[in-house]
Amino acid sequence: MTPRIGTTLRGGDEVLLGFARALRAAGVPVTQDRTRAYLDAVAIVGLGDRAATSAAGRATLCSSPDHLERHDRVFEAWFGTDLPRTSTASPRERSAVTTLVVDDSGEGQGAGEADDPIRAAASATEVLRHRDVAGLSPADRQRLTALYATLPVRSPRRRTARHVAHHRGEVDASRTLRASLRRMGEPAEIRWRRRGTRPRRVVLLVDVSGSMSSYADALLRLAHRLGHGVSTGSTTNGVETFTLGTRLTHVTRALRARDPERALAAAGDAVPDWSGGTRLGETLRAFLDRWGQRGMARGAVVVIFSDGWERGDAALLAEQMARLHRIAHRVVWVNPHRGKPGYEPLQGGIVAVLPHVDDFLAGHSLATFADLVEVIARA
Incomplete structure (x- = not known):
């Protein structure tokens, strides 16, 4: 139209x-x-x-x-x-x-x-x-690509141990005393402080297996938008992106290109198992063993994009999700079928992970991506 x-x-x-x-x-x-x-x-x-x-x-x-x-x-x-x-x-x-x-x-x-x-x-x-990205025509896909820039991305924040000056909060005794000394001991205006904040890391795990192939392009565009949407000083906010399939691939460096088309082309070249099988439990274990347990997932907002179709052992997937939930600040699972009429979370993988996720969201349209962005910002 x-x-x-x-x-x-x-x-x-x-x-x-x-x-x-x-x-x-x-x-x-x-x-x-x-x-x-x-x-x-x-x-x-x-x-x-x-x-x-x-x-x-x-x-x-x-x-x-x-x-x-x-x-x-x-x-x-x-x-x-x-x-x-x-x-x-x-x-x-x-x-x-x-x-x-x-x-x-x-x-x-x-x-x-x-x-x-x-x-x-x-x-x-x-x-x-509000349309499902999997059913869009090439022309509509091109129009939708330009709309990713309208997503109001904001970085989640975490409190730090250091305090900063503020107009309310707790009394800053040191600054109040120094202000009084500058006035030769005369009473000065009370100074206040509060704990500062800094961006919280966001980790994106994108399923690029065969069952998710129709959504993989849109999800990686969303990952690119999240990585470039909020600036903190001279660098982008701490967003790390991995792809899941038969193996784990770290694509953060490929998505650093400012142009989305170049970034997605670089990510496509870096992913060897595009539209392959699904071993969520094994790839999550590889992520936790090499990256997550050592600090990347600690205190982070971890977002997993997958429909939950698991060819491997569902018990292994549940075990690794429990590990992830213990060290992450918040775990969000995004399923493109979640918002469709008649959907029920009956797949073995979904049943295994639901006890270990904080948010179970839909992820099939730009409107649902906007809801996800808001959930991440408030985490």
Whole structure:
């Protein structure tokens, strides 16, 4: 479906306002003042000029060089290949609300012929967000790829032993005393402190076996987004990614490339057992023996993407999941079939792991990925 605007002067503003909201959801701090400046700038350059519209957004909505890439990704996802051929309203005309309709046929119906006018500029995008990624056409997959940039990724935090100054909390006796001494012993304002925080490591274990092959590409794109979504100083947040199949493969280095296509191509070259069998118990034991027990999984949020089909011993899988649960801060299991009607967790692998997971989530659409991102951020 392609969004099409009615032939009013204010039709373009609905699209631009929707784009500003999507950009804010992607993590760019878009304020009302910046949105107003953006609408005024596009009214001057004209909505029909794609390059000028993009430049107006970069100049008015982005407050940091780090926001420019997010702006470009959301711009491509929101507007697609063509901008709507409609005029934007002047600043005086923006008080009225216009209607956006969705053209299901793509045949150019009039705005008055639609049965359900809606107020969101991305109804087609919203439908795409809830569709199963395994059943998408190549064109829809390409559109969905651009929408990964809209996932509001935030790093989970853990408390540290060191204290930092704060406006409330416990009394910071040392700073309060020093402030009093600077005033020659006169009483000074009480200073407060609280324990600081730092990012908590996230470990992603992605099943790339045959039963998960239709989801593996989308899950690795999600892993790439998580790895590059939050910055802490000069490095990305602590996200480690492994693939599970007949063997364990560490693909964090392959996913470091900023461009998602290059990163996924590098990960594909690094994984030798793509679309192979499934030995979850053995690969989890290999992860814990070599990486997890030595510190990578300790205190971390561990997310396992798998449908639970296990060719090996389910008892071994349960044993390794119990080991993992003892050392990890939180264990999340994401099953692409979890959110589908009629699903029951009856597979031997799922039955074995459920007692040792903290969250059992769906993972078949961009909307469920957004829910997962929120669970990770709050862990």
